[in-house]
Structures are given as C-alpha cells and as structure tokens.
Amino acid sequence: xxxxxxxxxxxxxxxxxxxxNCTYQTSGFNGLFWYQQHAGEAPTFLSYNVLDGLEEKxxxxxxxxxxxxxxxxxxxxxxxKDSASYLCAPGGDNYGQNFVFGPGTRLSVLP
Amino acid sequence: xxxxxxxxxxxxxxxxxxxxxxxxxxSGDLSVYWYQQSLDQGLxxxxxxxxxxxxxxxxxxxxxxxxxxxxxxxxxxxxxxELGDSALYFCASSTQTGTGDGYTFGSGTRLTVV
Numbered sequence: 375x376x377x378x379x380x381x382x383x384x385x386x387x388x389x390x391x392x393x394x395n396c397t398y399q400t401s402g403f404n405g406l407f408w409y410q411q412h413a414g415e416a417p418t419f420l421s422y423n424v425l426d427g428l429e430e431k432x433x434x435x436x437x438x439x440x441x442x443x444x445x446x447x448x449x450x451x452x453x454x455k456d457s458a459s460y461l462c463a464p465g466g467d468n469y470g471q472n473f474v475f476g477p478g479t480r481l482s483v484l485p
Numbered sequence: 486x487x488x489x490x491x492x493x494x495x496x497x498x499x500x501x502x503x504x505x506x507x508x509x510x511x512s513g514d515l516s517v518y519w520y521q522q523s524l525d526q527g528l529x530x531x532x533x534x535x536x537x538x539x540x541x542x543x544x545x546x547x548x549x550x551x552x553x554x555x556x557x558x559x560x561x562x563x564x565x566x567e568l569g570d571s572a573l574y575f576c577a578s579s580t581q582t583g584t585g586d587g588y589t590f591g592s593g594t595r596l597t598v599v
Contacts (some may be wrong), residue, residue: 391510416487416575417528419587461528473518475540477527 378476380462385482386452389434394479396462407463408436408447410477417461420447449481457483488512491576491591499599503564506594510557510578516540517559517578518588519551523572534559566598 377399379442386392386397398406405424415426423429423445447460462476488511492557498504510517521532530543545551548566554580573595577584577588 380512409587414573416592417588418590428578434497473533473543475520475528475530 378464378474380460380476380479382477382480385484388452388454388483388485390452391450392452392481393482394449394460394462396445396447396476398443398445398462398476400443400463400464400474401473403440404420404465406436406438406445407447407465407480408434409461409463409475411461412461413458417475420460422465452483452485454483457481486584487589487591489576489578489589491573491574491594493561493594494592495595495597497564497597500566500568502566502598504566504596506561506563506576506596508561508576508578508591509560510576511589514578514580514589515557516579517553517557518577519545519559520575520577521572522575523569526572528575531561533590534540538572554568563596568598571596571598 379397405422407422408420410420413416423434423436426440427435428435428437433450438445459478459480461478490509492507515536518533520528521531522528531545532551533541537553548564569575569589571595575593576588581587
C-alpha cells in the first residue's frame with residue numbers, strides 16, 4: 375500500500391519562493407510525479423523524478439530522496455496563476471506509472 | 486485539448502438511478518485509469534485497465550463497475566446512485582511503459598445526484 379503525506383494548505387506572496395513537501399511510504403517504487411490542479415479542472419503533469427536529486431524545469435523544480443521517502447516541489451517567482459492544489463504521486467506499479475495520489479496541498483498566492 | 490475525451494461533461498440524475506461515463510484515451514495509450522474526486526477532496530483511485538484487462542483496483546464500490554473495450558475506450562458504470570456519489574469523475578490514460586510522461590487526464594464528468 376501507499377501512505378502519502380502533504381501539508382493541507384500553504385500561503386505565499388506573489389514573487390516569492392515556496393516549497394511543498396511530500397513524504398511517502400510505498401511498496402514498490404519507480405519514480406515520483408507532481409501534478410498541478412486548479413479548482414474544478416483536471417490535474418496537469420508538472421514533473422517526474424526517478425533518480426535522487428533535483429530536476430529543474432523553468433520556475434518549477436522537484437527534488438527526490440528515495441532513501442528518505444521524501445520529495446519536494448519548489449516554485450519560484452510565484453504568480454497569481456500558481457494558486458492551485460499540488461499533488462504528489464509516487465509511482466508504484468510495474469509500468470512505472472502511479473495510480474495513487476497524495477491528498478494535495480492547496481497553495482494560495484497573495485498579491 | 487489533452488487528447489483524453491470524457492463524456493458527458495455534466496450529468497444530473499436522481500438517487501437510485503444508473504449512469505455510464507465514457508472515456509476515450511489518448512491515441513496510443515493502452516492504460517486507462519478512473520478517479521473520483523468529491524468536493525474539496527483528493528483524487529481517489531477507482532480502477533485501472535490495461536489493454537482491455539483489469540490491472541489494479543482501488544476503493545471502488547461494488548455498485549460501480551468498469552470495462553475497457555477492444556478499441557481501448559472505457560466506461561465506468563455507477564448504479565444505485567446515492568447523494569454521496571456526487572463528484573467529479575476523471576479518466577486518465579498513459580503510455581504502456583514508465584517513460585515518466587505521467588498521466589494525461591480528461592476534463593472530467595461532473596456528476597450530481599439529487
């Protein structure tokens with residue numbers, strides 16, 4: 375099974391940097407995904423980490439430590455449109471694709 | 486357009502009724518996943534199909550069933566509906582191997598049970 379923990383809510387200011395943490399316990403692991411979901415909309419893929427370390431993609435970076443069961447998503451130069459839920463999803467099936475998402479962290483970006 | 490098509494977009498029905506939600510995966514994707522998301526709740530995994538066969542099952546109620554057809558589209562059947570079944574139902578598809586491109590979600594079906 376999988377046990378995934380994320381903070382429920384976070385608030386940050388436009389232009390700032392925010393780090394959203396995710397801890398997990400899972401049987402079988404191939405990599406970890408992060409998704410963004412605006413209210414009432416479908417989740418969209420942000421990043422995938424299969425190796426330990428930092429993956430940078432524009433304003434968004436994601437870090438993974440497999441030994442610690444820990445990941446974080448780093449958002450830089452926050453914009454109002456970044457207000458959304460951010461979902462952590464460890465990949466666990468044989469095809470390297472996840473099917474269990476964390477509870478999500480609702481980020482509010484204030485002016 | 487993500488390439489994953491879900492119909493209908495909205496559905497309003499009465500308690501006790503039965504509905505069918507449809508999903509067409511992205512071209513070339515063999516895996517289809519169904520998720521339920523109630524108001525202000527996380528995504529709850531229901532079931533996964535891979536190339537027509539059930540691959541994994543989550544917390545899917547016995548009143549719910551699904552299948553994937555030879556053309557790879559999938560249907561989720563919800564019966565004896567209750568008020569608590571009101572939710573967004575998402576379908577997602579993925580490639581057959583773990584290439585790290587993640588899931589592609591459809592825009593969802595918003596089900597309201599009255």
